[in-house]
């Protein structure tokens with residue numbers, strides 16, 4: 049430890065220092081990633097109770113020249129902290145809409161609904177509705193095939209604004225899913241007021257479903273609640289036949305997970321739509 053001019057003790061921890069530097073560098077690279085065209089979208093199929101493809105979730109990937117693949121779990125939180133999520137999110141919207149148009153042109157993919165993740169900070173931008181309308185208009189994608197996935201963090205503290213904005217987007221024809229349902233802290237009072245179409249059971253409740261009675265109770269409760277509120281319920285993180293069977297028996301509406309398909313390039317996803325559903 050060392051005393052600086054203000055007589056404050058400062059610690060020089062090489063590990064902390066290295067972490068700060070790598071964070072700064074990562075932020076610099078992230079800033080350049082859009083213009084360097086280092087982002088791509090991959091798609092994970094969503095299926096109905098018969099295992100037929102009904103849609104997909106767009107998931108961003110960052111392929112950096114020297115860092116290689118950087119996981120969204122690493123760079124999305126940094127993008128949110130730095131505000132870079134706003135331009136990145138806009139890029140995602142445009143790329144997703146362009147993909148939708150391509151799917152709309154082929155018979156076996158024309159009905160797919162594409163779900164796009166939206167960060168709280170992105171959603172709260174004053175021009176967010178215009179950005180979405182713009183992406184739809186430029187691409188020619190059908191708003192009825194676009195679904196936005198929000199998290200509870202979008203809603204916290206800004207319920208009235210969120211509701212108003214969601215209604216504006218719904219007027220365009222867009223639908224909404226509440227992502228990671230059950231992991232946040234917002235009350236059901238708030239949630240019941242949101243014009244949602246779907247809730248997405250978080251994968252943490254699905255993972256140990258066949259052996260954890262608490263998870264079974266939670267999943268059943270979410271499905272029942274969705275049903276009584278008139279919401280579609282999708283489960284994410286469906287990895288095994290046991291998961292799929294259990295959820296299906298309890299009349300979940302839709303499913304997403306490695307059991308059906310990993311997140312893959314668009315062309316591969318389209319091929320999966322032609323493959324017979326798992327038994």
Ligand code: C2E
Pocket residue numbers: 092106107108119120121124133137140165166167227228251284285286287304305306307311
């Ligand atoms: P998320 O929205 O909850 O996305 C689901 C994550 O679970 C994805 O991780 C997906 O690859 C993974 N997953 C799918 N099926 C399974 C399964 O059966 N088992 C397990 N264990 N995992 C499964 P990914 O692609 O690494 O994305 C992580 C998170 O990064 C996302 O979580 C989302 O919060 C964020 N993210 C990804 N793309 C975007 C984006 O375009 N915009 C924003 N704002 N966030 C994004």
Ligand code: CA
Pocket residue numbers: 105165197227
């Ligand atoms: Ca999601």
Ligand code: CA
Pocket residue numbers: 227228248250251284
């Ligand atoms: Ca999720």
Ligand code: CA
Pocket residue numbers: 260261262263
């Ligand atoms: Ca337990």
